[in-house]
Amino acid sequence: xxxxxxxxxxxxxxxxxxxxxxxxxxxxxxxxxxxxxxxxxxxxxxxxxxxxxxxxxxxxxxxxxxxxxxxxxxxxxxxxxxxxxxxxxxxxxxxxxxxxxxxxxxxxxxxxxxxxxxxxxxxxxxxxxxxxxxxxxxxxxxxxxxxxxxxxxxxxxxxxxxxxxxxxxxxxxxxxxxxxxxxxxxxxxxxxxxxxxxxxxxxxxxxxxxxxxxxxxxxxxxxxxxxxxxxxxxxxxxxxxxxxxxxxxxxxxxxxxxxxx
Amino acid sequence: xxxxxxxxxxxxxxxxxxxxxxxxxxxxxxxxxxxxxxxxxxxxxxxxxxxxxxxxxxxxxxxxxxxxxxxxxxxxxxxxxxxxxxxxxxxxxxxxxxxxxxxxxxxxxxxxxxxxxxxxxxxxxxxxxxxxxxxxxxxxxxxxxxxxxxxxxxxxxxxxxxxxxxxxxxxxxxxxxxxxxxxxxxxxxxxxxxxxxxxxxxxxxxxxxxxxxxxxxxxxxxxxxxxxxxxxxxxxxxxxxxxxxxxxxxxxxxxxxxxxxxxxxxxxxxxxxxxxxxxxxxxxxxxxxxxxxxxxxxxxxxxxxxxxxxxxxxxxxxxxxxxxxxxxxxxxxxxxxxxxxxxxxxxxxxxxxxxxxxxxxxxxxxxxxxxxxxxxxxxxxxxxxxxxxxxxxxxxxxxxxxxxxxxxxxxxxxxxxxxxx
Numbered sequence: 001x002x003x004x005x006x007x008x009x010x011x012x013x014x015x016x017x018x019x020x021x022x023x024x025x026x027x028x029x030x031x032x033x034x035x036x037x038x039x040x041x042x043x044x045x046x047x048x049x050x051x052x053x054x055x056x057x058x059x060x061x062x063x064x065x066x067x068x069x070x071x072x073x074x075x076x077x078x079x080x081x082x083x084x085x086x087x088x089x090x091x092x093x094x095x096x097x098x099x100x101x102x103x104x105x106x107x108x109x110x111x112x113x114x115x116x117x118x119x120x121x122x123x124x125x126x127x128x129x130x131x132x133x134x135x136x137x138x139x140x141x142x143x144x145x146x147x148x149x150x151x152x153x154x155x156x157x158x159x160x161x162x163x164x165x166x167x168x169x170x171x172x173x174x175x176x177x178x179x180x181x182x183x184x185x186x187x188x189x190x191x192x193x194x195x196x197x198x199x200x201x202x203x204x205x206x207x208x209x210x211x212x213x214x215x216x217x218x219x220x221x222x223x224x225x226x227x228x229x230x231x232x233x234x235x236x237x238x239x240x241x242x243x244x245x246x247x248x249x250x251x252x253x254x255x256x257x258x259x260x261x
Numbered sequence: 262x263x264x265x266x267x268x269x270x271x272x273x274x275x276x277x278x279x280x281x282x283x284x285x286x287x288x289x290x291x292x293x294x295x296x297x298x299x300x301x302x303x304x305x306x307x308x309x310x311x312x313x314x315x316x317x318x319x320x321x322x323x324x325x326x327x328x329x330x331x332x333x334x335x336x337x338x339x340x341x342x343x344x345x346x347x348x349x350x351x352x353x354x355x356x357x358x359x360x361x362x363x364x365x366x367x368x369x370x371x372x373x374x375x376x377x378x379x380x381x382x383x384x385x386x387x388x389x390x391x392x393x394x395x396x397x398x399x400x401x402x403x404x405x406x407x408x409x410x411x412x413x414x415x416x417x418x419x420x421x422x423x424x425x426x427x428x429x430x431x432x433x434x435x436x437x438x439x440x441x442x443x444x445x446x447x448x449x450x451x452x453x454x455x456x457x458x459x460x461x462x463x464x465x466x467x468x469x470x471x472x473x474x475x476x477x478x479x480x481x482x483x484x485x486x487x488x489x490x491x492x493x494x495x496x497x498x499x500x501x502x503x504x505x506x507x508x509x510x511x512x513x514x515x516x517x518x519x520x521x522x523x524x525x526x527x528x529x530x531x532x533x534x535x536x537x538x539x540x541x542x543x544x545x546x547x548x549x550x551x552x553x554x555x556x557x558x559x560x561x562x563x564x565x566x567x568x569x570x571x572x573x574x575x576x577x578x579x580x581x582x583x584x585x586x587x588x589x590x591x592x593x594x595x596x597x598x599x600x601x602x603x604x605x606x607x608x609x610x611x612x613x614x615x616x617x618x619x620x621x622x623x624x625x626x627x628x629x630x631x632x633x634x635x636x637x638x639x640x641x642x643x644x645x646x647x648x649x650x651x652x653x654x655x656x657x658x659x660x661x662x663x664x665x666x667x668x669x670x671x672x673x674x675x676x677x678x679x680x681x682x
Binding site for chain 2: 035042045049161163
């Protein structure tokens, strides 16, 4: 045993007793972007433009300029993103306490339900049943909704639009209030393009996850992948957004540590 | 009578793709007045303000009275073919490759007191033996310069299939067309119009495949249509698309457009203005860089060669409509780029055709009063431009009115628009 448990952790990673799992989608121009009504301001998709590629623009170097909105690809939502969190302290990507960027995760498996019903809403009762099996959700932990939605590699099926809009799973109002008010979670994570369900504009209030989570100064993670590789409890997430001044969110690399023993 | 064009055989892949050749392009500055008219689809000759004599060829001083007050004036173009010959030998490579070639002399009908001029013209195969009645049109040739073509007095069946006529047009018949965005109402209308005009393969670009747009599934189901992924804001997507279909595009119609109706003050920030620039200007630039070279290389490729690049601009490109300020600015940028594309592409014989429509009857012009150009009418104008010999088209009453005012005095138009007239 080392006096410094951090070094034990690093050795654990090297010896594969601890697995590092990437929960991040690749930032690519082909990855779909949130779709808003066309009269609204739009969040830019990820775009890449070459600066040079060992050519007349720069013989020795290959590099790119990229552009995107704060809410592009696998990304982090800060409390200031939503009107309910606009006046909270430390509510933007540059002021979020760094201690909050390392936290345990609970993974709630809704894959079967989401497969049967794209509009599946995760309820408070569903969460209570989950706790009966896996124990109480610890305070300051992430709750990740596993739907296997990230396995939909075709953008059309990932977005899943019809004439009434998007159909993707998410939490209902009671579930979000339960997590925030009774379990004091760090945040809520989803495999879909938003933490809220595709039809959440019709819930009360609209977009309850954004409203309550950010209103309580907590965070969101979207477009996660590989949640099927995580245990229901016991993993630890690293979720450091870019330090954008007054940023409302940021693409980020989400890593999970899993103890394999 | 012109032999109806049959579907050309597939190209023999072991033979070299022939380089595009151009007819002689040099013209005097005065002669470019004929090109200026032909670019708009008009046949104009100089008419003497003092004595009324019609001038041909274009000149500095009146052939009758030496006045230098010569005004370019639209001509009816009717007259008599008085002589013709068929060229069977030529020193110019362009004509050498296209022999035999029919030429003639047309005596225009007299209008007014003065003797009408005789014109040197290309002669359509359906014109009879002289003397016979013909119509003369000014058309742009592959070098982008005006030439005169004598057509039979009345339309004949398959007239557009005449080889000499087809050299002066960009007829979609049996050509492969690429419509860059087939989802918009304009895109859908253009696809249908191209098929109706005889295109047997229409590539249709689709961005954001998850967006369900009414009418698009019917477009996708058309037997002539093949849908391809294309998002002009994504350089990688444009490159992929060009790599996939670039050598199989004879006519490109860029229908990709971002259109919002905001004044400078009515939309805070630049997000929308950038989106308009990103699609209307940078999108065109990306397409030009990826599709331009391969189309230029195929300017002389058999009978179904690459012939045209069509830009849908806006009359607001010439004078900013303050109610649609950022849209106008993005179209002005595209207009400027299209001029450069012309300078670059004319060497290959690929014609850059610009449409400057007035307000279209589409979602973002909902609040505008008529007259508005329907997408179907715009599509007809595109086909008309391809089948004719023009390169600048102003569809709709508003466009024609603004264009005339702009030509007369851009400053007056600017001031009138500033005051909402």
